[in-house]
Amino acid sequence: MPYNEPSPLETRVLTRRFGLPNSASIDAYLATDGYAAFRKALGMRPEEIIEQVKISNLRGRGGAGFPAGLKWGFVPRSSPKPKYVVANADEGEPGTCKDRLLMEYDPHSLLEGMLIAGLAVGARAGYIYIRGEYRYIIEIMDRAIAEAGERGFLGKNILGSGFDFDAYTHTGAGSYECGEESALLESLEGKRGVPRIRPPFPAVVGAFGCPTVLNNVETFCAVPSIIRDGGAAFAALGTPKNGGTRLFCVSGHVNRPGVYELPMGFNLLRMINDVAGGVRGGKRLKAVMPGGSSCPVLRAEECDIAMDFDSLAKAKSMLGSGGVVVMDEDTCMVKAVMRIMKFYQHESCGWCIPCREGTLWLKKLLVRCHDGMGRRSDIDLIGELARNMLGRTFCPLGDAAAMPTISFVEKFREEFEAHLDGEPCPFEKSPAPVAV
Amino acid sequence: MTFSAELEAKFTRLVKSYPAGRERAALIPMLLYAQDEVGSMTPELVEEVSRRLGITPLEVDEVISYYTMLRRKPAGKHHIQICTNISCMLLGGEELWEHACRKLDIGNKEVTADGQFSLEEVECLGACSWAPALQVNYDYHHNMTPEKLDQLIDSLRKTH
Numbered sequence: 001m002p003y004n005e006p007s008p009l010e011t012r013v014l015t016r017r018f019g020l021p022n023s024a025s026i027d028a029y030l031a032t033d034g035y036a037a038f039r040k041a042l043g044m045r046p047e048e049i050i051e052q053v054k055i056s057n058l059r060g061r062g063g064a065g066f067p068a069g070l071k072w073g074f075v076p077r078s079s080p081k082p083k084y085v086v087a088n089a090d091e092g093e094p095g096t097c098k099d100r101l102l103m104e105y106d107p108h109s110l111l112e113g114m115l116i117a118g119l120a121v122g123a124r125a126g127y128i129y130i131r132g133e134y135r136y137i138i139e140i141m142d143r144a145i146a147e148a149g150e151r152g153f154l155g156k157n158i159l160g161s162g163f164d165f166d167a168y169t170h171t172g173a174g175s176y177e178c179g180e181e182s183a184l185l186e187s188l189e190g191k192r193g194v195p196r197i198r199p200p201f202p203a204v205v206g207a208f209g210c211p212t213v214l215n216n217v218e219t220f221c222a223v224p225s226i227i228r229d230g231g232a233a234f235a236a237l238g239t240p241k242n243g244g245t246r247l248f249c250v251s252g253h254v255n256r257p258g259v260y261e262l263p264m265g266f267n268l269l270r271m272i273n274d275v276a277g278g279v280r281g282g283k284r285l286k287a288v289m290p291g292g293s294s295c296p297v298l299r300a301e302e303c304d305i306a307m308d309f310d311s312l313a314k315a316k317s318m319l320g321s322g323g324v325v326v327m328d329e330d331t332c333m334v335k336a337v338m339r340i341m342k343f344y345q346h347e348s349c350g351w352c353i354p355c356r357e358g359t360l361w362l363k364k365l366l367v368r369c370h371d372g373m374g375r376r377s378d379i380d381l382i383g384e385l386a387r388n389m390l391g392r393t394f395c396p397l398g399d400a401a402a403m404p405t406i407s408f409v410e411k412f413r414e415e416f417e418a419h420l421d422g423e424p425c426p427f428e429k430s431p432a433p434v435a436v
Numbered sequence: 437m438t439f440s441a442e443l444e445a446k447f448t449r450l451v452k453s454y455p456a457g458r459e460r461a462a463l464i465p466m467l468l469y470a471q472d473e474v475g476s477m478t479p480e481l482v483e484e485v486s487r488r489l490g491i492t493p494l495e496v497d498e499v500i501s502y503y504t505m506l507r508r509k510p511a512g513k514h515h516i517q518i519c520t521n522i523s524c525m526l527l528g529g530e531e532l533w534e535h536a537c538r539k540l541d542i543g544n545k546e547v548t549a550d551g552q553f554s555l556e557e558v559e560c561l562g563a564c565s566w567a568p569a570l571q572v573n574y575d576y577h578h579n580m581t582p583e584k585l586d587q588l589i590d591s592l593r594k595t596h
Contacts, residue, residue: 135574174505190463251523251564
């Protein structure tokens with residue numbers, strides 16, 4: 001493994017080919033049941049395919065956790081318009097680095113998942129929208145598409161079934177916002193990545209004004225095993241309403257950071273301590289962002305929790321995109337949220353004023369607080385400003401910036417207070433000002 | 437404006453990837469692939485791409501201004517992009533960034549006088565579990581330290 005050693009605690013379904021020699025090649029794929037699920041799906045009715053995905057309790061792995069089978073079911077098959085399948089490979093949520101590995105080591109599983117989605121909704125073309133920085137991944141996917149075409153798994157009359165399907169890669173060019181589904185579709189059409197007003201949702205009016213199934217890479221990669229082994233088998237791996245496994249990207253202050261495939265509902269403390277080797281240098285755990293930077297932070301004492309969508313929602317956080325950012329006792333929480341806000345301010349597309357202005361003001365306030373120049377009233381002002389952004393934007397970026405901010409202020413108020421009155425940051429070894 | 441045969445073939449393939457009448461969809465890939473060859477979004481390139489896709493140069497410009505990877509000015513031969521976002525920050529991304537600025541004596545989005553190197557502080561590169569991370573052009577370098585960065589810069593200098 002070129003990235004991190006696997007853990008014996010993993011349940012390897014989507015990552016089972018990782019580490020096999022030449023695992024990205026179609027020969028390695030075919031030798032390990034590759035395209036068997038697609039062959040099976042060719043003999044199924046579209047409703048049967050969608051039913052299995054529903055039974056699997058597969059929920060969107062991009063962050064929102066929407067049930068994939070339900071999403072597929074929204075596509076009007078009877079529409080006379082062409083339909084499209086779009087894979088979101090824009091992976092930009094800070095803390096997240098899993099789709100990259102899936103495409104690097106198992107690109108054909110993505111293609112097979114998209115083919116099965118195409119059968120289910122009657123689509124004949126699929127686009128893989130890949131962030132521009134992942135150029136080598138685009139090359140891997142292009143090779144996989146060419147190989148699949150040569151072996152008759154893409155193109156016209158696939159395996160003599162009468163089903164036609166073509167797949168294409170499409171590069172982004174640097175924009176977090178394009179990971180949001182409607183902005184992604186705008187970008188796919190050659191425009192600025194600003195969100196669309198919904199409804200209509202992409203299932204009805206998506207790519208090129210046509211019905212579209214749009215899912216995260218990991219969601220599509222789960223589909224072959226669901227069709228091959230049945231939705232119930234996949235569902236049984238996880239917890240109720242949270243089927244299967246998930247790729248968790250553990251980063252930050254742990255001994256063995258890495259991407260690990262674990263069953264839904266895996267305990268977060270166990271993930272940190274037993275899978276990722278515990279907090280580095282014998283330090284104590286302070287906080288975790290459990291699903292990427294958009295998710296409200298958990299204090300150490302909140303981390304004895306099952307990692308599934310519903311348990312995290314109950315704890316007023318989110319499972320998000322699977323990015324588990326671990327912070328030890330020496331981490332300055334004001335600095336952490338300041339850096340995150342700098343990111344959201346940079347990435348806000350500017351379409352909705354509460355997000356465009358809110359992220360800028362929050363950044364200014366957080367920088368001021370971290371520099372020791374904040375006023376006591378700023379602490380409440382940060383929370384109030386963030387709360388005023390909630391639900392007031394066309395896409396979730398405004399909420400994604402506001403929600404963690406509110407949680408940092410609520411849960412680590414004492415650290416904000418420790419930065420008042422011109423005091424240097426208590427966590428800074430050398431009080432050098434941070435360039436923002 | 438002429439491009440290499442390879443890039444022309446890519447353009448032809450790209451335009452055919454989208455539904456008839458929706459060729460504009462090729463715009464962002466065309467711009468990024470062209471930038472790799474031309475170096476930056478020159479007025480000639482904007483003109484040429486707009487002509488090929490049947491849209492106005494203004495429509496091309498408004499797309500360029502949105503995407504961070506599309507540059508108005510050329511970068512150095514080795515464009516070093518250092519992530520300082522949360523996961524990288526926790527493991528020394530900022531120190532790495534400051535070290536790079538000192539070492540090359542340039543700031544964000546600046547190019548060294550000899551045109552060999554440029555620096556950019558970037559947002560999450562999708563390498564969080566192998567932080568801190570950076571990219572030189574499109575190549576990833578993981579688990580970086582200031583010492584490893586020194587070695588990398590020295591080796592790139594030798595290759596010219």
